[in-house]
Amino acid sequence: MTAIGRRCLAAPCRLWVYSPAPSVFGNRAGFLLMAEQTIVRQFVRADATPHAGRDRLRWARWAVSPLLAVALLLAWHAVTASGAVKPFIIPPPAAVFDALGAALANGSLLYHAQVTLGEVLIGLALGLTTAVSLGYLLAKAPLVERLLAPYIVGLQAVPIVAIAPLFIIWFGSGAPSKVITCALIVFFPMLINTVVGVRQVEPDLRDLMASLDATRWQTFRLLEVPAAMPVLLGGLKVSATLSVIGAVVGEFVGASAGLGFLINLARSTYDTPLVFVAVFTLTIMALSLYGLVDWLEKRLLSWQQRRS
Template identity: 60%
Template structure:
């Protein structure tokens, strides 16, 4: 009896059946939807119970009606297009410069010693302090916003590039040398694949930061963009329109993050196949 009791205690729980696992998976997919519904209901109850005026806290229904209005008259599309151009331009510029410079820093101790103190010191300057200067120097057009967005993207990509290149296993480098691989072959066949996961992780961060950089630039001075739309709405006490602008920025950032995540799954499919 004692032996049977010990065996019963040590025996693992039976695995979930396929139907039970499937139900759990389906529920997990719906959790974000339920969370959003609960948030909107709580928001609506807060407005009604607190009796807040619309210029302080509009109800979700008022924000939805304002969203339909700015969609119908083209205001949201026009401002979103400008911000998206600034975001994509800043992301492309920041990633390009940071990747090239990060690779140089990772490969050369001399370059790292010469530039690292200044690169680190540059991060102590808030981007909101630099933004007005860049708008003053480069004007209120797209150029200044792209530069501001690139600056805020630059450092995370730089750090991830250095970490990715230096994280290549030394034994693999020795193997490439024993095979008499050229520097270009080492770069393409070893360094890029080995550093790619870290680089893509940095790109996820940079994709969302680029939206912040563009909006900071628009707040500093611009003629169009979602930041301008929010600023104008603030001056008019049109809080519902401000919520619409913030919602558009969230959707833009999530879309960019999702695009990078999809790119990551495509480029790193070989790792998933190898682990399987």
């Protein structure tokens, strides 16, 4: 297994690519081939689109989103310019751009965005680490899952907005209370995805690793992690987006900085354009985090594309 382990590198499909000669593994070769078919069935996305169709799709993917944004902007302008909606309810785009310019010029937007991003990243790291560790444990130990599941589900059922004020009392009004709020909100989706990801590894592949005398570490590194990766990254996408909400909920309850605070401040002075600026900044932050995970997914799961 040591030889295979080295050759397997990061992805299970490489078992086939680098499968050694039958003389080395004897009758295991046929089994490897069977395993490869299972792996391919499991991980490889079918992609039978012809080149022309693919080009059109690529063009559409790049063109439609900006066009949709422009259309929304025009509709927004039309609604506000018609006078049907008062500016303190929906401000005109120009007012929002002015507010954006002012917030950028005086540095407040960058400052508050930095504070929120810091809380988001630390909260995300804390929540993910805890969720993945516990999720792996639950996936491997059904007894532990039976013992802890009611508490974990119960924790998820507690409305964050209800306990966020308590975090201020317990952890202070600084970053820790926001980080914990953020970590809590990302915890559950990541935990569930970890359990599902680890559990969905094909028993045949586990048998294969066992038959090759793979150690626990090798099975974890060479089979479980790559096999669970698509599901884990799916969970990470959800968590990354939710983490922004988590930090803002914390800032809403009590803070002196951050985009949630900026929204509260703008709301209290009826500065609706500034509210829009802060909300758009949060949206961009969430989209960027999502995009980062998407990019990571493409990098880590590129073997799927290559196999196809």
